[in-house]
Amino acid sequence: MGASSSKLEKVLGDQFPEGERYFGLENFGNTCYCNSVLQALYFCVPFREQLLEYCGQKKPVAESEENLLTCLSELFTQINSQKKKTGVIAPKRFVQRVRKQNELFRSYMHQDAHEFLNFLLNELVDILVKEAQAANSNSGSHTSPEKVVGNGATNGLANGNHKEPVVTWVHKIFQGTLTNETRCLRCETITARDETFLDLSLDIEQNSSITSCLRNFSSTETLNAEDKFFCDKCCSLQEAQKRMKIKSPPRILALHLKRFKYIEQLGRYKKLSYRVVFPLELKLCNTTDDAPGSEAEYSLFAVVVHVGSGPNHGHYVSLVKSHNHWLFFDDENVEIIDESIVQTFFGSTQEYSNNTDHGYILFYESLDQKK
């Protein structure tokens, strides 16, 4: 292993980015789903910065107070403060914590990287919200209740007992807003309902682009027959058209390609190896026209790749862009790759192909919101 890391240093030479660390992560028995997502998140710079900051603020935590957030920020700090530039780290404590916290990940079975990302971000949000609320109720009685900032989480309690949702730094980084517009075909009234998201799960088609998948995500659906819409204005069930557009694009856009599909005839999940091309720069085609930053340009910085032909087995690796270099992380191994290699992870045009390495979760960073 050491050999390959020093090789990485040799390849980069003088170009090795100042202060950057490229560390592989040890696999504790099918924990590649976790490692691949961790690498993608580590190279999500605003996310990493928050975690390093969090660790800096906190006193060492007792084992009893340990949670996923403390474990993750310790892990990131551990990587970041390595003397060597490359090497391998065992994310033992973090993985133990994940297993303690969630039954699903306790087994040594192959797990879904997207489910893990989902679980991790939501856990972090819960922890941060609780901390912010605790900080609020503590400080609220002593100081002015108007503005309380704990850990970047703002505004727990507003005036009176009306409770506003806490916006944590996880929200600030990953959260976007969708608006779900339903137009009654009788009275033409448009009802809009907003909902937030931390990532988008997209249906995929053979030989398509991520832009096309996003367009389909926001295509108009007609509600009729059994599935009519109750229009408040008409006070009755009516035919309606529904579509979902992005109202507020997130700073970090995480796109999950739904490669694991339940096939009714088979009674089980199947992996779709479809070729879905994704560009290194992207603009969202499905934003509402008046949305601020609706034409913001995104840049791809990480791809979690599923390797294998079926849903219940296989492997996860990740591609990460750091300081204009692309790196390939496969558990302990880290390699530098050419940008053009990214396109070998688009998928296959044929169902049975030797190429089983397919992009599964894409991470794009908004260039407009980049500080």
Added chain:
Amino acid sequence: MVESPFADSSSIPSPSPMATSTATNPGVRTHFKTPEGRYNLSREKTHSPGIPHYSLAAKVITQVALAHLKEKPTQSSTVSGGSASTVGGVRFTAARFLGAGNGSRSLGFGGGNGFTGRLSSNKSPTASNAGGPVGLGSSPLTSSYDGEGTYLIFNVGDAILISDYYSQEKEPIKTIQFGNANPVCHHFDEDAKDGNDLIIGLNTGDVYIASLRQQLQDSGKKLVGAMHFNKDGSINSSRCTAVSHVPNVEGLFVAAHADGNVFVYDKTKDSSGDAPFPPVKDAVQFHVAHARSSKSNPVARWHICQGSINGLSFSRDGTYLATVGRDGYLRVFDYAKETLVCGCKSYFGALLCCSWSPDGKYILTGGEDDLVQVWSMEDQAVVAWGVGHNSWVSAVAFDPFWEAPIPDTGAGEVTTYRFGSVGQDTQLLLWDLSMDEVVVPLRMAPVSSGSPSVLNHQAAGWDGAAHSVGPLRHAPARKEVPKLAPVMAHRVHAEPLSGLLFTKEAIVTACHEGNLKIWDRPGHGDNLLNHTPEVPATAVSKDRLLTSGKGGISHLRQ
């Protein structure tokens, strides 16, 4: 986390017709309809079964070109130095790759043709191989075409393949193998007076130029009589991504590379003298360096951009050179003056292909934003976005043979253009662009003057790319650009598409894996045996061409 509303819901109709058929049924319909009638699949071409399937994967993408060779009716005169029965007169092709189109100028036939003594490795031709030159598959140069031959040239894996355009034979009549290297681009010019009409660029950076006729007359599987440039990547080791003859300048051709450089070569100069160019100082800055010695070759290096150049195209008269690349910019250069004239950024992502209109007024580009973009030279702006592909656009071309229906009212000069595009969604799309329909949005000020609608950042990913973009425009905003819808969309192959060309009788499509399909135009279904492709084709295109007044410029540099 939000699921798509259509997640796992089988009640939602599939949004595109290709969705269902692709997964289950590889069958592709053999005709498609357009306002002018029905196009029928006439014949297919593919690589020889000798090329193993696994060697075709992803790395090499098939490009296709049409080449027309006219042989002298009887035996040719003996020309000094080599191949006898060659290069009698090279005439118009029905179409050329990259939309350079057919020649719109008169050519001197017969005079001064023939190989010069440069081709030292020429085999002496014999009567026997002139008659049945290839000996693979069908015999290509049978006399049913009065000695003429029209060929499709395409690359697959490690080979350049040549198929007889008019025959029904699926397999190529000639396979030229390159062994360890892959040919990735090529360009044929029927006007090459010295007979070296075929340029081939390799993934190793090597560039060859050879005579197509000579290849057809040789029975081996190797390239014969070729001049070899940038041997083993000695001058530039990055992949050669596009090659082209320089129109109207005899002897010069260009080769674009994956590191953002274009090299200008002179066929009349020996390839042995190496031309050390100084290292590129500023990767994002356009800069032309000339060879220090008048003997060395290449004669010039144009550093165009950071990242790969993915395509290039000369305007038909050779005045302008357009390039597209990884950084998403279309750039238009005045070739003789070696200056950047204009250009703009894609909506997002890399641009993959570009092609001129026959009259030199418009440039089509296609890329990773799934859009076909129409750039107007006159307006210096994007005048239309073709919206209809479900994936990246890999080739674009104007149809120089299509005739616009005569409008009801004779009043007004409305020019209608037909163009086509093929994409990685396996679809061929045809578009009609009427210039009265396209209302050019308020002329956008050049980026340097800071129009408020202009996005203020550079192509993503290039840190420190805050250079002056000069005559280049930033990406237009969505609502600034008029949208076009295709007049026809058809899934033509099972694999992503990579090549498109228009001939007088047909549309030729190519897919990544090296299969070609020839779609006969309406009313051209039964013309295989009695075609007369050249003369009418020329006449039509001459009529359609508005002489730009720039023809005949001498581009030989002082």
